[in-house]
Each structure stands twice: as C-alpha cells, then as structure tokens.
Amino acid sequence: MKSAFAENRPFLMISLLFGISYYFACVLNTPELPEPLIVLWKGAGVSFLAIYALVRLHRLDGKIVGAFMAFGALGDMALEYDMIIGAGAFMVGHFLAIAFYSRYRRHKLGFSQKLFAILLVPLSIGIAWALPSDRGSALTIALYCLSVAGMAAMAWTSRFSRYQVGAGAILFLVSDLLIFARMGPLETSIIPDLFIWPFYYFGQFMIATGIVRTLRHEMAADSADPVHA
Known part of the structure; x- marks a missing residue:
C-alpha cells in the first residue's frame, strides 16, 4: 500500500498542483512570465493524468487512456497558438475515447439514461451551432462539438461510474459549450473565465481516476492484493 502511494499517487498530486495553480495564477490573473512557460504550465495538469493512467494500468487500456489524456494536454497547449490545431488534437483524443468506451458498453x-444519451449529442450540437456571433464559424464549431458530445454520450453509457467518468465527461462538454458561448452571448461575461478551466480540468481528473479505479478493481478480482486508485 505504501509502495503504491509512493510510486503512483504523486502523479495525481502533481496534476492537481499544476491544474489548480494554473487557474489561480494564469486564468484569474495575468502572470509576468514567458508565454512558453505559461503554455507548459497549462498542459502539465492533464499531462500528469496521462502519466498516472500509464503507470496504474499496465496494459493496452492504460496506453489508450494515457493517449487521449495526452491529446487533451496537447490541445490545451496548442489552443494558445492555433485554434484549429488545438481543436484537432482534442478531436483525436475524443475519437480515441469513443473507441475506448465502446469496448466497455453498459x-x-x-x-x-438511454434517452439522455440519445438527446445529448443533437442538443449539444444545436446549442454549439447557435452560440457564436460569427455565423461563418457556426458549422465548424458544431462539427467539433459532435466529437466531444459523442465522447460524453459514450462515457455516460459505458459501465464506468456515471457519477465520476460520466459526470466528468459532461463537465468537459459544458466547458466547451462555455467556450462557444464566449464567442457569442457571454462575450463580455465573467462566467466563462470562472468556469471553463475548472469544468475542463476536473472533468478530465474525474475521467482518468474513475477509469483507473474501475479497471484496477477488476484486475484485483483475480488477486488478493489491495487496490488503490
């Protein structure tokens, strides 16, 4: 137990340290730091979630979860330079997550629950399409939203905990909808600035820890070793 804590829990603690400190230092304030350092700070939180999944799941599942977390971290950083590249990285991560959740269907x-999952995708896409003031970007945003809403629906209908993995995926989706709202009706509102990062980061945190905890307990079914996520 002590070995598991010493070798694995620090990745979660480091992730939380970067994720929470980035919010207070770089979202709510404007730090006088070089831009590359701020970008790395932004990506570190989810990067350590990727490492956590790789370390805790010594099989293909860990590589897949680590991969879609890594693409999320890459998207976080790329968004600071290019919206298209950042969105592309996130979409790759969403498609990997969809494929992963399809292996663990409930x-x-x-x-x-079935009705919620069915309605979640078209409603999210419709909201995303309606939000931006620049109607020329509405279709592109709606197409991107298809990937994140599909990911959230698949997470919700997977056999992972809805209160952790499913809810985390919904938080991720809401954070993206807030980004789109900032392009339109909430352009001058403080609400997106307050909630986009916490919803996104803690959504990712809930997804990673929920998946690892579930699969670790399943792995422990064949052994008597205690399991801690």
Whole structure:
C-alpha cells in the first residue's frame, strides 16, 4: 500500500498542483512570465493524468487512456497558438475515447439514461451551432462539438461510474459549450473565465481516476492484493 502511494499517487498530486495553480495564477490573473512557460504550465495538469493512467494500468487500456489524456494536454497547449490545431488534437483524443468506451458498453441501460444519451449529442450540437456571433464559424464549431458530445454520450453509457467518468465527461462538454458561448452571448461575461478551466480540468481528473479505479478493481478480482486508485 505504501509502495503504491509512493510510486503512483504523486502523479495525481502533481496534476492537481499544476491544474489548480494554473487557474489561480494564469486564468484569474495575468502572470509576468514567458508565454512558453505559461503554455507548459497549462498542459502539465492533464499531462500528469496521462502519466498516472500509464503507470496504474499496465496494459493496452492504460496506453489508450494515457493517449487521449495526452491529446487533451496537447490541445490545451496548442489552443494558445492555433485554434484549429488545438481543436484537432482534442478531436483525436475524443475519437480515441469513443473507441475506448465502446469496448466497455453498459449492457443494461434504464430508459431515462438511454434517452439522455440519445438527446445529448443533437442538443449539444444545436446549442454549439447557435452560440457564436460569427455565423461563418457556426458549422465548424458544431462539427467539433459532435466529437466531444459523442465522447460524453459514450462515457455516460459505458459501465464506468456515471457519477465520476460520466459526470466528468459532461463537465468537459459544458466547458466547451462555455467556450462557444464566449464567442457569442457571454462575450463580455465573467462566467466563462470562472468556469471553463475548472469544468475542463476536473472533468478530465474525474475521467482518468474513475477509469483507473474501475479497471484496477477488476484486475484485483483475480488477486488478493489491495487496490488503490
């Protein structure tokens, strides 16, 4: 138990340190630091979640989860330089996550849960399309939203905890919708600045830890070793 904590928990602690400190130092304030350093600071939080997944899951699952977390971190950093490249990195991560969740589909879904997942994608796309003031970008934004909404719907219908992985994916989706709202009705509002990063980062944190915890417990079913995410 002590070995697991010493070797693996620090990656979560370092991730939290970077993720939370970035919000207070770089989102709510304007630090007098070189831009490349701020960009690396931004990407570090989710980068350490990728490392955490790779270390805790010594199999293909860990590589896949680590990969879509890594593309998220890459997207975080690339957005500071180019929106198209950043969105492209996120989309690759979303498609990897969709493929991953499809391997872990929940066999039985309640009617309300199934209805929620079915409606989530078209409603999210419709909202994303309606938000930007620049109507020329509406279609591109809607197409991007298809990937993140599809990821969230697949996470919600997977057999991972809805209260952790499913809710984390929904937070991720909401953070993106707030970005789109900042291009339109919330352009002058403080709301996006306050909530985009916390929703995104803690959504990713919930996804990574929820997946690792579930799969680690399943791996422990064949052994008597205690498991800690």
